[in-house]
Amino acid sequence: MAFFATCCARLRRSLRMLCLAAILLQGALPAFALKAPQPLLLTFSLKEQPITALLETIEKVSRFKVVYDHNHADLQKKISLTAKEQPLEDVLKNAFRNTRLRYKIIDNYIVITAEAPAPDLPVQAVTVALPQQDKTVTGTVKGKNGEALPGVSVSVKGTASGTQTDAGGKFRLAIPEGDVVLHFTFMGFLPQDVPVSGAVMNIVLEEDVKALEEVVVVGYGTQRRKELTGAVASVKSADLAKLPTTSVTAGLQGKVPGVYVSQVSGAPGAQASVRIRGIGTTGGNQPLYVVDGFPINTGALNIGGSADRIDGLSIVNPNDIESVEVLKDAAAAAIYGARAANGVILITTKRGKEGVTRVNLALSGGVQQLWKKPEYLNAQEFATLANEIHKNSGITPNPEWAEPEKLGKGTDWIDLIFRNAALQEYNIGVTGGNSKLQSAFSAGYLKQEGTMIGTWYERYTARANMDYKVNERLRFGGTFSFSYSQAKANTNNEFRLGIFNLAKMMYPTLGQDAVIQGKPEYYTTQGDNPLLRAQSMDQRMRDFRTLLSGYGEWEIISGLKWKTSVGADVSNNRNRSWLDKFERGFARNLSATLNETYSQNYTWLIENTLSYARSFSGHQLNVVLGQSAQKNNSSWISATGIDYLNDQLQVINGSKEDLRKAGGTEGQYALASYFGRVNYDYKGKYLLSASLRRDGSSNFGPKNKWGMFPSVSAGWNVVEEPFLQDVRAIDMLKLRASWGQLGNDAIGAYNYMSTFRLGNALDNYVLGTGQDLVVGASMLRPGNPDLKWEASEQVNIGIDAAFFKGNVYVTADYYIKNTRNMLVSPPVSIEAGFQNAPFINAGIVTNRGLELLVGYRNKVGEFSFDVNANIATLKNKVVSLGVGQPITGASLSGYFDLRGTYTEVGKPIGYYRGYETGGIYQTKEEVNKTLQPNATAGDFRFVDQNGDNKLSDIDKIYLGKPWPDLTYGLNVNLGWKGFDLNLFLQGMTGFQIYNISKMTGYAIKYFGGSGLMNGTKGALNRWTPGSNRNDVPRLAYTDVNGNYFNSSSFYVEDGDFMRVRNLQLGYNLPQSLLHRVKPLQSVRVYVAAQNLFTFTRYSGFDPEIGDTSPLASGIDDGVYPQPRTFRAGLNIGF
Known part of the structure; x- marks a missing residue:
């Protein structure tokens, strides 16, 4: 609980800091969409003029288009307002005071809405002011995934009459009597013509997949995906x-x-x-x-x-x-x-884009x-195997381990680390x-x-x-x-x-x-x-x-x-x-x-x-x-x-x-x-x-x-x-x-270029009758100018x-x-x-x-x-x-030369090469029938691939690859x-x-010297007399057969x-x-x-x-x- 409480406290502190940073950054930025350098610092004087007059003024002096429902009564409210280099937002707030009007800036549009729909309008209306027509159609435009599409152009086909959808994808448009077809267009979507069949329309636009206008970055430029000829x-x-x-x-x-x-x-x-x-x-x-x-x-x-x-x-x-x-x-x-x-x-x-300033916070924990x-041997298991190793090697067991069952599980180092x-x-x-x-x-x-x-x-x-x-x-x-x-x-x-x-x-x-x-x-x-x-x-x-x-x-x-x-x-x-x-x-x-x-x-x-x-x-x-x-x-x-x-x-x-x-x-x-x-x-x-x-x-x-x-x-x-x-x-x-x-x-x-080593003790030379050592140099690698x-x-x-x-x-x-x-x-x-x-x-x-x-x-x-x-x-x-000759990888052991990877013609780079293990000798009689003189019961049987009755490097085979x-x-x-x-x-x-890792995990032998190491649970599957196991060889201090010293399919x-x-x-x-x-x-x-x-x-x-x-x-x-x-x-x- 303390851990989670600490995390929650950190999260709260970081959230406060990030919110403050967002405010400071937003204030430090140029007012990208809300305050263009000159046009949107407004200077004007209106006396007893309707709000629509203000909106027309804004359109004249800025790049913004204002869309609104011209039927809303509050737009005809008379206002008296004077501004001298006043920001657009302040102007709109003052103008809309004591009205139900609200505004939202979307890219190059100022969308005017009302707090609640007018009583006679079933859908919030947003439209460009048009001459009054005989009837009205409303609707919603969405993408195929159900997302609302703001800014969709909606027009009466064959005329100049039109509007755009608001932030919720809704539109309202006055249309003439008779058969009317509405034309819908939006960047990245297929245009669509839809006959008007009722007062309310629900439109779904399809993405323009056929045009495939997705642009991808290539070296020193961009290309449309449909024009790419590379992978x-x-x-x-x-x-x-x-x-x-x-x-x-x-x-x-x-x-x-x-x-x-x-x-x-x-x-x-x-x-x-x-x-x-x-x-x-x-x-x-x-x-x-x-x-x-x-x-x-x-x-x-x-x-x-x-x-x-x-x-x-x-x-x-x-x-x-x-x-x-x-x-x-x-x-x-x-x-x-x-x-x-x-x-x-x-x-x-x-990178930045033209439009309103956007701030995004992403918090996670x-x-x-x-x-x-990782499963290591517990105390009882280790003592049992240690006693077995001592017995197999003719060594007196450690008296502290004489009764393994009394040791229990011991210290679980994995849980501590x-x-x-x-x-x-x-x-x-x-x-x-x-x-x-x-x-x-x-x-x-x-x-x-x-x-x-x-x-x-x-x-x-x-x-x-x-x-x-x-x-x-x-x-x-x-x-x-x-x-x-x-x-x-x-x-x-x-x-x-x-x-x-x-x-x-x-x-x-x-x-x-x-x-x-x-x-x-x-x-x-x-x-x-x-x-x-x-x-x-x-x-x-x-x-x-x-x-x-x-x-x-x-x-x-x-x-x-x-x-x-x-x-x-x-x-x-x-x-x-x-x-x-x-x-x-x-x-x-x-x-x-x-x-x-x-x-x-x-x-x-x-x-x-x-x-x-x-x-x-x-x-x-x-x-x-x-x-x-x-x-x-x-x-x-x-x-x-x-x-x-x-x-x-x-x-x-x-x-x-x-x-x-x-x-x-x-x-x-x-x-x-x-x-x-x-x-x-x-x-x-x-x-x-x-x-x-x-x-x-x-x-x-x-x-x-x-x-x-x-x-x-x-x-x-x-x-x-x-x-x-x-x-x-x-x-x-x-x-x-x-x-x-x-x-x-x-x-x-x-x-x-050739490279040399200077000053290493191995490079010193003996010169003169006094046999004194003098500092010398040796060549590490000759250069190849070609x-x-x-x-x-x-x-x-x-x-x-x-x-x-x-x-x-x-x-x-x-x-x-x-x-x-x-x-x-x-x-x-x-x-x-x-x-x-x-x-x-x-x-x-x-x-x-x-x-x-x-x-x-x-x-x-x-x-x-x-x-x-x-x-x-x-x-x-x-x-x-x-x-x-093949290229060999580095030694896999710090204690002896065990090469596991090779690179040669006809094989993958860095493939594994070694002896194939043909099981484990179960009895001494089986050992006597083969030519592994150092083996005994419980040791690996290495396969003689060429049948010459001896094990040599040519008996090593392809064992696998890392790719x-x-x-x-x-x-x-x-x-x-x-x-x-x-x-x-x-x-x-x-x-x-x-x-x-099987070398130390299964052998339990400290290969860097005397003594025993702890091992993994896999060591429990070792061979014992009468077990007939063929996976893990016997445990012993010595490894004269090379069970672990040889590169083999065991690994x-x-x-x-x-x-x-x-x-x-x-x-x-x-x-x-x-x-x-x-x-x-x-x-x-x-x-x-x-x-x-x-x-x-x-x-x-x-x-x-x-x-x-x-x-x-x-x-x-x-x-x-x-x-x-x-x-x-x-x-x-x-």
Whole structure:
């Protein structure tokens, strides 16, 4: 109860602060719609004139049109009013005093209504003053989902008589006698002609799906979706709002076919791994992110020395996003050339629009918890297995464990270390503008505690977007965004062969003296203590980041525009890691240690584009030519202090002077580019697009700095052909095809140069007769001046279709993606004289797959629904490495060389390789019949694949891969009256996980030395004499058969899973209630749950294993589990 009370108190305080901020921001903004710079400061004098005379005056001196019921008696009331530069709102309030008249400003209209309907009018009337006609018709206009449509133009067909609907979608219009047809028009909807058949009409307008005027952002411009010839997927702000998330990448998870998003960790603020259409290289595979036209660095941020990483996209608040476009094929991405081989993600933030000022508050809070509790052995279970190990190894058992049943369950360290963690988020946004200036301002705050004690993440963001129109030909604009992030972790091995295995559950949390010198005296006599670890280590990160950009656009002549954009991205990061000195039994750290790292990144960008658009005789031509220059300067400096006399003096100079160490480095990266694109279409039927980019990158030597990246694509809007004009069921049918080449320069700086190490003790040389050691240098890697681009050649064939007035929609793509000149570092022998072989361009990798999105939406009465599903297949294959030996991944164990991943021709990148286990020897007689001389009953039987009666490396086989064959998502949106429900399922199948955590979880052996470790419940399934079990080998101190030391199928499990990623129920308060509180435009409340259920057969903590490196993907050495989150939120619009 105290936890929830604290959350409620924080929510109340934050709500008051945000409301105050909204008032201050609204007052600071220009009066976008209510006070234009001059016309709406009114100066006039009326004496005994009707109110209608005032309304006519307003129309003459401003851009507003005033709509009202000319029959209302109060409009004829005589008023005397004088104003000198008085605001419009004050004028209207004074004029309407002592009347029933009320006003509402909607875009360019002032709608005058009455408090209550006139007695002779069944519907509130709003109309332009027209000459009195013989009869009147009233009605309501709505969209197909039941939403009222204000501002719909309603006219008598063939005449100039007309009106517009009011804020509630209602209208009243005088019409002549006889047969009359009303004409309804509204932007984004199909026009409709309806014969008048009665005094009251209810009209439903259909969206203009056939026109498909949706505009999507592409590189250096926008295009209508029906004109696209590339593979571009869009996620709009409305889609992101249905999945409350704290990061941009999490909002894409399962939404876009072909985009594989996995969380690297469940730690708060953790980064996500994003892969578009597979893995094309053993190096950098992250896509290029472009925020409002600025390509940004999204490298993950370290937290001290911990294994956790903070999302590098923290500069972008998901609540600020207008849309996210994913450029998946070469035709769409080639305009970004050298950095587009892994795809491009364009993020567009919200900008101001002409109209009334709008304020939006978004408040939410919730709680996170483990979706699955790691199951470790309790005290009785551990003692039982420990005694068994001692017996099997001929060792005298520990007398304290002689009677396991008396130990009971012991201390549940999981319950002590993990918690229900609070989550709170507050956002405010203000948008508005007039015909000259449009602005958008936002601010946000996020505090996310980790489910593991001592971990948290905090983020502050602010953003301002402004656009100013000088005249019809000249525009300026700019963006300012700021973020401050800080995070805390408590250890670098939360699960990784670490504290939970070292902690035995039979021991208490505290020693006999509960507190010594004001600090808890944690029990550590016979094992590690997770609470001590959590309290003794303090790892923090702070990051400041600012992104500034501006543009100027000049339309030289009609259709010809010049645009210059400049920008800067500055970040400053500090990492700090402190470890207390302690010596308490088994757990000890004899010297307090502090490590601090400061880093800075500065990037500037300047771009110039010249665009030309012209239409003539059914032909439409769009041309873009451009130049871009970008440079990055980075530096970091690190210092370490060891042995502190006073743990309160946590600065480097507080340590022993002779034990201090320091280091640092600097780096530069530059990219110069020229690019062009031509789009052509004929009568909207035949589409053609071609682009070319030339990039020069500092990552390559003088011979290969520059590369060319072309693309060409074509489309055919079949639905525009005459033979389909009469087929009403088909709204859209477009065929697409593309080819192009993209580049990847994310290979690291200076690899074309040789690198040396200086001053390491291993590099010292013996010179002279005295055999004295002198400082020397050794070569780490020879350079390769011929190093060049990794090139990705892509082919894409696609189809876009919509049927039955857009209710059924389909998008399908098939692609082949060949990566050539992949960087490879061949194996090298120690006699070579250097540690690593030079990089060479020798590899070829192929990815191919099918992507499909299909959906159905409709409305039946008050019930509306939109159900869509997406699937994507992937096949990854290495075609060539240019070297004779496979590339092996890093060792999976810190205690011995256990290689689990390999990359070789004919197989996927980073596949798992090892021995196949053929069960467990049940008797010694079975062992004697085979050639595993070190085995005994209870050990694994490894399969001799080639039948040569011996086990060797050639008996190791393909065991699985980390890349899924199939990814899928199912999105269900339901609406009924004011309620809305969203259900989102996401999953993957056809991939495996290398569960290296079984090594310590099942063996219970401390591989770093003598002694036993605690294990997981899986160890209870070990082999025992007579059990005939074939899953887990026997328990023993020694492992001469290599049950755990060998890479084998024992570690490889199916990772297939399906998650209920989001379940959200919301309710929008009806307008009838909101009208009572004048400023309110909308109020929505919702409750949501993320990661509610996970369906999987994987035995580990979590099947969602993120990949930080292609050669170490899918390796589960104890991942921080994804949390299950329950959240409630409130969205308010003013």
